[in-house]
Amino acid sequence: MQLWLDTAKIEEIREIASWGILSGVTTNPSLMQRAGTADRKTVTQQIAEVVGGPVSAEVISTDCEGMLAEAREIVTWSPHVLVKIPTIPEGLKAMREISRWDPPQEGWPVPRVNATLIFSPNQALLAATAGAAYVSPFLGRLDDAGHDGMQIVRDIVEIFSIYGFDCQVIAASIRHPLHVTQAALAGADIATIPYAVLKKMIQHPLTDKGLKAFLDDWAKVAGK
Numbered sequence: 001m002q003l004w005l006d007t008a009k010i011e012e013i014r015e016i017a018s019w020g021i022l023s024g025v026t027t028n029p030s031l032m033q034r035a036g037t038a039d040r041k042t043v044t045q046q047i048a049e050v051v052g053g054p055v056s057a058e059v060i061s062t063d064c065e066g067m068l069a070e071a072r073e074i075v076t077w078s079p080h081v082l083v084k085i086p087t088i089p090e091g092l093k094a095m096r097e098i099s100r101w102d103p104p105q106e107g108w109p110v111p112r113v114n115a116t117l118i119f120s121p122n123q124a125l126l127a128a129t130a131g132a133a134y135v136s137p138f139l140g141r142l143d144d145a146g147h148d149g150m151q152i153v154r155d156i157v158e159i160f161s162i163y164g165f166d167c168q169v170i171a172a173s174i175r176h177p178l179h180v181t182q183a184a185l186a187g188a189d190i191a192t193i194p195y196a197v198l199k200k201m202i203q204h205p206l207t208d209k210g211l212k213a214f215l216d217d218w219a220k221v222a223g224k
């Protein structure tokens with residue numbers, strides 16, 4: 001499973017990328033607001049340069065024509081960019097259209113869509129059928145609403161496997177490290193993880209305690 005960061009803050013991305021474990025990044029309008037910028041193009045290009053892998057940039061339009069107009073521009077920003085489109089009827093129309101586009105430049109991949117705001121297996125089935133290359137089930141928001149968000153991820157992974165959909169599952173709206181473990185066990189292709197959760201994933205008190213004991217013991221013997 002690939003580990004992506006769910007943030008538009010470049011300093012967070014640089015720090016986690018320096019660990020050598022980061023494969024991609026997802027942004028959305030709320031994350032742009034938290035990063036304090038409306039300059040999607042510059043932020044997306046900066047992130048793409050740091051990560052060298054997929055970066056999702058979300059459209060603001062809610063009608064197909066508007067989404068397509070935004071997507072036409074977004075796909076020129078970087079060969080790494082994914083166009084993030086909400087999973088609504090107008091979004092499905094846009095996904096179908098974008099999935100037929102040629103690469104914006106020679107040597108670049110074909111435009112790829114990340115279908116976002118997915119809360120049911122049927123929405124994922126529709127998005128994959130419409131040509132989305134990625135689907136993003138928001139498991140944390142489902143948990144918040146009293147549902148089992150991870151079961152949606154499991155169901156989508158199983159449906160895509162049964163029918164051989166060429167569509168990757170991004171476990172999104174992750175709230176804590178256990179969600180990442182469960183997403184990996186569910187067979188999600190990717191988990192897009194908030195910075196604070198990724199930092200928690202590396203922490204364990206027994207690691208700190210064990211390291212301190214090793215260093216203390218070494219100091220005793222080496223100081224003899």
Ligand code: G3P
Binds near residue numbers: 141173
């Ligand atoms: O990638 C989707 C994610 O940003 C949504 O997370 O925490 O706003 O539910 P959250």
